[in-house]
Amino acid sequence: MEDENKTMGMNRLLTILSEGADEMRRLSSHLNEQLRADAMNVQSRFSQAIDIVNSMEATGMHQMPSQGHTTASGSPGGSFSGSPSEGSERIVKKRKGTVKRTINVQGTVPDDGQPDTALVPDDGFSWRKYGQKSILNAKHPRSYYRCTFQKNQNCEALKQVQRSDEDPTIFVVTYQGEHTCTQHVGKTQSLEHQLLIPMQNESDEHVMINFNNSNNPIGTHESVHDDQSKIVSPSFSISSTQAGLRSEIYNVFSPSSTSFGGAFSSGGAFSSGGFVSSGASDSNYLSVFQSPFGADFGGGSSFHGSESELNDVISVPHSSISAANDFTVEQPNFPFDSPDLFK
DNA sequence: GCAATTTGACCTCG
DNA sequence: CGAGGTCAAATTGC
Numbered sequence A: 001m002e003d004e005n006k007t008m009g010m011n012r013l014l015t016i017l018s019e020g021a022d023e024m025r026r027l028s029s030h031l032n033e034q035l036r037a038d039a040m041n042v043q044s045r046f047s048q049a050i051d052i053v054n055s056m057e058a059t060g061m062h063q064m065p066s067q068g069h070t071t072a073s074g075s076p077g078g079s080f081s082g083s084p085s086e087g088s089e090r091i092v093k094k095r096k097g098t099v100k101r102t103i104n105v106q107g108t109v110p111d112d113g114q115p116d117t118a119l120v121p122d123d124g125f126s127w128r129k130y131g132q133k134s135i136l137n138a139k140h141p142r143s144y145y146r147c148t149f150q151k152n153q154n155c156e157a158l159k160q161v162q163r164s165d166e167d168p169t170i171f172v173v174t175y176q177g178e179h180t181c182t183q184h185v186g187k188t189q190s191l192e193h194q195l196l197i198p199m200q201n202e203s204d205e206h207v208m209i210n211f212n213n214s215n216n217p218i219g220t221h222e223s224v225h226d227d228q229s230k231i232v233s234p235s236f237s238i239s240s241t242q243a244g245l246r247s248e249i250y251n252v253f254s255p256s257s258t259s260f261g262g263a264f265s266s267g268g269a270f271s272s273g274g275f276v277s278s279g280a281s282d283s284n285y286l287s288v289f290q291s292p293f294g295a296d297f298g299g300g301s302s303f304h305g306s307e308s309e310l311n312d313v314i315s316v317p318h319s320s321i322s323a324a325n326d327f328t329v330e331q332p333n334f335p336f337d338s339p340d341l342f343k
Numbered sequence B: 001g002c003a004a005t006t007t008g009a010c011c012t013c014g
Numbered sequence C: 001c002g003a004g005g006t007c008a009a010a011t012t013g014c
Helices: A004-028 A033-057 A257-264 A295-300 A318-326
Strands: A089-093 A099-106 A127-133 A142-147 A158-163 A170-176 A194-200 A204-211 A236-242 A245-249
Touching: none
Parallel strands: none
Antiparallel strands: A089 A099, A099 A170, A099 A194, A127 A142, A142 A158, A158 A170, A194 A204, A204 A236, A236 A245
16 A cells, blocks of 8 residues: 555556567567567567566465476467466356356367367466366367366366367367466476457457467576466467458567566557457457556456455456556456456 | 276256 | 256276
């Protein structure tokens, strides 16, 4: 509470940094591929700085997800989901007070015969499949996973994976519960590496965030953000598809939610403040990345609240996009505090 | 032989 | 009562 000034200062700093990142981004759009990569590199520095600032002000962070160690069931391939706190995520209450966080992930191109599980990217956690069910009106079955360490460490995290009907390369991943285990395995921890933000508005527009951390020897920089996001992958790509048009951005670095907002504040499909789509009106997915501006956005986004399993439906509707600028959350601990916006 | 996955049965909630 | 979610025996793979 007495940190208000500090917070404001931080916000100011973040604004400046993101402006720099934004400038860089704009500049890069005029460069050729070669130089663009460099520009992106510079941009990533801004992102790093933003990350640092965010992590500094972030006070309530908890565990970070973890590591690469692709395990058995969960997701053999690559990367992505793990940290619910970033990316296109939806938090919804399903049955009896259980909160679920859903994100869309870009998986591998379906290869005939290959089971879904083999196509879903790895999220850094070890999962063990315990069931599969065909869902009504869904072409593809839904797979149920639980943390591999449920037994040893009583980790209650659950995960559901279901391939999208429309785009078979997209997987809808739903997380439930939180990891209480200490999956600190290797170095490559991953967070959501791939997130999809469908923006089905007037034109079939999609923004795909693709993190590539597969070959990233982690490094040094490991900033702690929200409860579950960690950082590591230095690169990812963003591609947007719009009626045949496709553009991509590489090496933007830091998947950390915060840097995201920073790197893309105010550009193209991203409006300043958060990572949001522009002109969205009524699509079904939210597309907001933690804003570097919202003081507590990054740090406090603890979904963590297992204390008493949140019971409300929390989700971010597209409509909130316009308001993304001042996404300074009212409730420090909840990044997406838009109760009924999303229906 | 152990651990993970598969899959049909069973359970729970709306 | 049906759909979604979980259990657990059987199966498969290392």
